[in-house]
Amino acid sequence: xxxxxxxxxxxxxxxxxxxxxxxxxxxxxxxxxxxxxxxxxxxxxxxxxxxxxxxxxxxxxxxxxxxxxxxxxxxxxxxxxxxxxxxxxxxxxxxxxxxxxxxxxxxxxxxxxxxxxxxxxxxxxxxxxxxxxxxxxxxxxxxxxxxxxxxxxxxxxxxxxxxxxxxxxxxxxxxxxxxxxxxxxxxxxxxxxxxxxxxxxxxxxxxxxxxxxxxxxxxxxxxxxxxxxxxxxxxxxxxxxxxxxxxxxxxxxxxxxxxxxxxxxxxxxxxxxxxxxxxxxxxxxxxxxxxxxxxxxxxxxxxxxxxxxxxxxxxxxxxxxxxxxxxxxxxxxxxxxxxxxxxxxxxxxxxxxxxxxxxxxxxxxxxxxxxxxxxxxxxxxxxxxxxxxxxxxxxxxxxxxxxxxxxxxxxxxxxxxxxxxxxxxxxxxxxxxxxxxxxxxxxxxxxxxxxxxxxxxxxxxxxxxxxxxxxxxxxxxxxxxxxxxx
Amino acid sequence: xxxxxxxxxxxxxxxxxxxxxxxxxxxxxxxxxxxxxxxxxxxxxxxxxxxxxxxxxxxxxxxxxxxxxxxxxxxxxxxxxxxxxxxxxxxxxxxxxxxxxxxxxxxxxxxxxxxxxxxxxxxxxxxxxxxxxxxxxxxxxxxxxxxxxxxxxxxxxxxxxxxxxxxxxxxxxxxxxxxxxxxxxxxxxxxxxxxxxxxxxxxxxxxxxxxxxxxxxxxxxxxxxxxxxxxxxxxxxxxxxxxxxxxxxxxxxxxxxxxxxxxxxxxxxxxxxxxxxxxxxxxxxxxxxxxxxxxxxxxxxxxxxxxxxxxxxxxxxxxxxxxxxxxxxxxxxxxxxxxxxxxxxxxxxxxxxxxxxxxxxxxxxxxxxxxxxxxxxxxxxxxxxxxxxxxxxxxxxxxxxxxxxxxxxxxxxxxxxxxxxxxxxxxxxxxxxxxxxxxxxxxxxxxxxxxxxxxxxxxxxxxxxxxxxxxxxxxxxxxxxxxxxx
Numbered sequence: 008x009x010x011x012x013x014x015x016x017x018x019x020x021x022x023x024x025x026x027x028x029x030x031x032x033x034x035x036x037x038x039x040x041x042x043x044x045x046x047x048x049x050x051x052x053x054x055x056x057x058x059x060x061x062x063x064x065x066x067x068x069x070x071x072x073x074x075x076x077x078x079x080x081x082x083x084x085x086x087x088x089x090x091x092x093x094x095x096x097x098x099x100x101x102x103x104x105x106x107x108x109x110x111x112x113x114x115x116x117x118x119x120x121x122x123x124x125x126x127x128x129x130x131x132x133x134x135x136x137x138x139x140x141x142x143x144x145x146x147x148x149x150x151x152x153x154x155x156x157x158x159x160x161x162x163x164x165x166x167x168x169x170x171x172x173x174x175x176x177x178x179x180x181x182x183x184x185x186x187x188x189x190x191x192x193x194x195x196x197x198x199x200x201x202x203x204x205x206x207x208x209x210x211x212x213x214x215x216x217x218x219x220x221x222x223x224x225x226x227x228x229x230x231x232x233x234x235x236x237x238x239x240x241x242x243x244x245x246x247x248x249x250x251x252x253x254x255x256x257x258x259x260x261x262x263x264x265x266x267x268x269x270x271x272x273x274x275x276x277x278x279x280x281x282x283x284x285x286x287x288x289x290x291x292x293x294x295x296x297x298x299x300x301x302x303x304x305x306x307x308x309x310x311x312x313x314x315x316x317x318x319x320x321x322x323x324x325x326x327x328x329x330x331x332x333x334x335x336x337x338x339x340x341x342x343x344x345x346x347x348x349x350x351x352x353x354x355x356x357x358x359x360x361x362x363x364x365x366x367x368x369x370x371x372x373x374x375x376x377x378x379x380x381x382x383x384x385x386x387x388x389x390x391x392x393x394x395x396x397x398x399x400x401x402x403x404x405x406x407x408x409x410x411x412x413x414x415x416x417x418x419x420x421x422x423x424x425x426x427x428x429x430x431x432x433x434x435x436x437x438x439x440x441x442x443x444x445x446x447x448x449x450x451x452x453x454x455x456x457x458x459x460x461x462x463x464x465x466x467x468x469x470x471x472x473x474x475x476x477x478x479x480x481x482x483x484x485x486x487x488x489x490x491x492x493x
Numbered sequence: 494x495x496x497x498x499x500x501x502x503x504x505x506x507x508x509x510x511x512x513x514x515x516x517x518x519x520x521x522x523x524x525x526x527x528x529x530x531x532x533x534x535x536x537x538x539x540x541x542x543x544x545x546x547x548x549x550x551x552x553x554x555x556x557x558x559x560x561x562x563x564x565x566x567x568x569x570x571x572x573x574x575x576x577x578x579x580x581x582x583x584x585x586x587x588x589x590x591x592x593x594x595x596x597x598x599x600x601x602x603x604x605x606x607x608x609x610x611x612x613x614x615x616x617x618x619x620x621x622x623x624x625x626x627x628x629x630x631x632x633x634x635x636x637x638x639x640x641x642x643x644x645x646x647x648x649x650x651x652x653x654x655x656x657x658x659x660x661x662x663x664x665x666x667x668x669x670x671x672x673x674x675x676x677x678x679x680x681x682x683x684x685x686x687x688x689x690x691x692x693x694x695x696x697x698x699x700x701x702x703x704x705x706x707x708x709x710x711x712x713x714x715x716x717x718x719x720x721x722x723x724x725x726x727x728x729x730x731x732x733x734x735x736x737x738x739x740x741x742x743x744x745x746x747x748x749x750x751x752x753x754x755x756x757x758x759x760x761x762x763x764x765x766x767x768x769x770x771x772x773x774x775x776x777x778x779x780x781x782x783x784x785x786x787x788x789x790x791x792x793x794x795x796x797x798x799x800x801x802x803x804x805x806x807x808x809x810x811x812x813x814x815x816x817x818x819x820x821x822x823x824x825x826x827x828x829x830x831x832x833x834x835x836x837x838x839x840x841x842x843x844x845x846x847x848x849x850x851x852x853x854x855x856x857x858x859x860x861x862x863x864x865x866x867x868x869x870x871x872x873x874x875x876x877x878x879x880x881x882x883x884x885x886x887x888x889x890x891x892x893x894x895x896x897x898x899x900x901x902x903x904x905x906x907x908x909x910x911x912x913x914x915x916x917x918x919x920x921x922x923x924x925x926x927x928x929x930x931x932x933x934x935x936x937x938x939x940x941x942x943x944x945x946x947x948x949x950x951x952x953x954x955x956x957x958x959x960x961x962x963x964x965x966x967x968x969x970x971x972x973x974x975x976x977x978x979x
Contacts, residue, residue, distance in 0.1 A: 114847075116741065117846055139743070174690070175661070192935075200912055201913060201919045201927065201930075202919070202927065203697075203942050204696070205935075205938065205942070208689055216689075228743035255601065255602065257714035300786030300787065301783065301784045359603045360602065433688070441688065444686075449677070452670075452676065452691065452945070452946070453688050453689050453691065456945055458945075459942055459944075471687075472688070
């Protein structure tokens with residue numbers, strides 16, 4: 008007797024196994040459950056399979072196959088995204104890049120590093136800190152998220168106020184286009200490439216234009232030192248005015264974070280309490296860095312500004328341990344909401360700094376009208392709000408109410424001249440809200456760009472943009488234009 | 494007797510006059526001569542007319558007319574560009590934006606300003622300096638060049654080492670698309686817009702994607718103070734090593750400029766001599782800024798690094814006047830070549846900082862082989878070289894020899910992992926050199942992007958990209974892709 012060789016009934020799965028090795032393809036329903044969503048858990052879908060290529064050539068071969076067979080597909084990093092960008096809608100093949108996790112090169116002379124897309128964000132800083140360097144973008148998920156995912160989402164972090172978001176730190180990329188062709192964008196260490204800025208276009212495109220398979224990033228010399236300041240306010244407006252005045256004074260803090268009363272209740276009830284008073288209305292957590300003389304004098308100026316705006320208490324961290332405790336308390340803030348609510352939904356809006364008090368009032372009104380508590384944690388320095396809408400999914404209709412409240416918060420941001428996402432992306436979550444900030448024409452201009460790279464819309468389909476209201480017309484127009492050109 | 498009303502024989506000119514007013518259209522041959530080229534004077538062409546719209550509506554109306562009548566057109570600022578981006582190739586209508594020169598708004602709270610495209614770069618800093626703010630991008634032509642032109646070229650300047658190029662300072666734009674439609678890109682004061690980064694795409698697109706009619710820029714708080722250091726080296730390699738070591742030490746100077754022996758001969762023979770010795774091989778001019786304690790200690794560190802690399806003499810400016818004199822001497826460096834050569838051609842290549850000595854050797858070899866003197870002035874901190882090729886256009890064949898030498902310098906930069914332009918753009922001058930750094934596929938991906946915005950290639954035709962080698966195939970491919978999509 009001989010055992011019959013196992014052979015999968017789906018010919019596509021067999022072909023994928025041939026390309027990347029049998030052990031690098033998941034296809035059983037039980038295995039696919041983990042890939043039903045990313046960090047945005049309110050919507051789920053079933054993938055057809057998950058493949059784990061080990062190098063660019065395999066990514067290209069897999070993409071060529073899927074393109075040829077007209078099978079939709081999605082690139083995925085660590086799955087920490089918060090807007091459903093890596094969530095399948097049904098039937099997609101997921102290309103997971105977690106096996107491609109090497110740090111390929113570090114060039115201290117030219118201050119660059121080259122990584123594979125599955126390389127974890129925090130590991131880069133860990134690898135170069137002994138030489139006094141670090142990688143600046145620091146999303147809260149940096150211990151898990153990958154640099155490939157960061158590029159897709161143009162990830163930010165608490166320190167993007169001073170150091171910019173991912174796009175400011177990406178110098179080059181190798182990209183597999185949706186037909187399997189491999190191109191290089193940008194040039195290692197060259198700040199301004201001629202031609203169109205395709206590297207900038209790919210960065211933040213939420214996986215709709217190509218699969219990034221290698222990334223050259225800028226690394227920075229670590230600052231000589233830093234100092235953290237903590238300030239408690241009895242009035243949100245006072246806290247907001249202090250934020251504006253700190254920036255107006257010409258200080259660019261490395262980070263400038265704010266939490267409101269409900270958020271403080273959450274973080275103090277969770278894993279990293281530090282004894283914040285529970286009856287204050289706003290807390291500012293501020294980090295300044297640079298050379299000793301510089302940040303010490305900036306810290307003093309910040310204390311003065313807080314006093315001017317009626318701060319109840321303001322203190323400078325007495326040592327690194329205290330500062331680290333304050334930051335751990337803040338950085339785990341989203342998850343901390345679990346301590347005071349069965350479920351929560353995090354939103355991500357941006358507003359001009361000067362409109363903070365007005366928009367916070369609007370969010371308070373939304374909370375009162377819906378009866379849902381809303382906590383606010385935000386990167387106050389660059390006006391990036393994170394309203395956390397607390398709800399109980401067990402109560403009928405509450406999830407829907409929370410989603411609506413989130414959408415209304417975004418509308419409030421858009422109406423104040425802001426935007427619907429600061430760093431979490433649009434994904435599937437905020438497609439319709441794109442209409443708050445873009446006209447039909449502007450959305451069309453963008454979907455035409457997608458068509459250049461991704462003409463069949465096989466790569467991450469139905470993400471990022473709302474369904475066009477006048478789809479047929481647009482297509483006709485494209486056809487006519489091309490007809491004229493050809 | 495009554496005078497017959499003057500009526501132009503070209504119906505297009507009459508229509509343009511109707512749209513913007515008769516006095517705002519130039520069409521006589523004598524008037525068009527000034528528009529035959531921009532700052533790149535080696536190639537010239539004849540425009541059909543020049544129109545001067547006074548507001549966005551007029552720009553849109555003019556563009557709609559030209560689009561309808563299939564007449565090619567070019568947007569033009571002050572005409573200070575150095576690669577022929579605003580030069581007509583023959584028959585284009587030039588849309589000059591110099592009448593749209595208002596500073597529309599300044600918002601100190603949110604650190605933004607809104608300008609019309611014809612607003613002159615330096616005037617922005619002049620308008621806000623009383624409040625302690627400035628606009629960072631500072632091309633050498635900043636007393637004349639317009640911010641609209643800066644956006645088109647993604648202009649840099651001596652200070653882009655620390656503060657970034659134009660794209661890092663543009664927050665939003667109003668754009669007239671090549672069919673006359675008006676869209677807004679970016680949102681005032683919002684760092685990371687969702688969707689594709691079309692604003693980044695327009696910036697540096699050299700006037701091939703749309704006509705920018707309003708721009709929101711970031712303004713910065715002026716640094717507390719600054720210091721300038723001047724260092725003379727007997728050996729170019731020593732100077733280059735000093736550059737690398739300054740950067741490796743974690744200092745980010747506001748500017749880090751280098752001149753070689755021939756360049757020094759030129760600037761000392763021209764209008765702003767400051768007594769640089771004529772027998773040194775390299776000069777570094779370095780500016781540090783920030784808070785007093787910070788830049789003074791950085792200046793000391795820089796002096797130490799220069800001493801380590803065998804500097805002949807290094808000095809810190811004793812006052813602002815001395816620093817200003819050193820900078821005037823440097824900033825007029827290109828023009829200064831006129832003092833030692835009848836003609837000169839400026840090139841603009843970029844290389845990784847660490848390859849400086851090697852590429853300078855190659856440029857020296859090109860000089861020896863062609864018999865043409867080449868002076869080097871460059872932004873050493875970010876590896877942006879400006880070889881100045883000295884020649885005499887009266888000598889038969891010398892202009893062509895200079896052009897070839899320039900192209901070979903760019904090839905040397907590209908071969909060292911660099912690029913063919915740092916800040917001057919591609920325009921008509923360097924179209925063919927695009928092949929040094931881009932594959933056919935990469936150029937095609939870019940021309941497809943152009944087709945999205947500019948399908949008929951009426952806006953600034955035949956600039957930026959080389960004629961495709963396999964034009965017919967590409968068009969066929971686009972047609973097929975669109976066929977699949979539609």
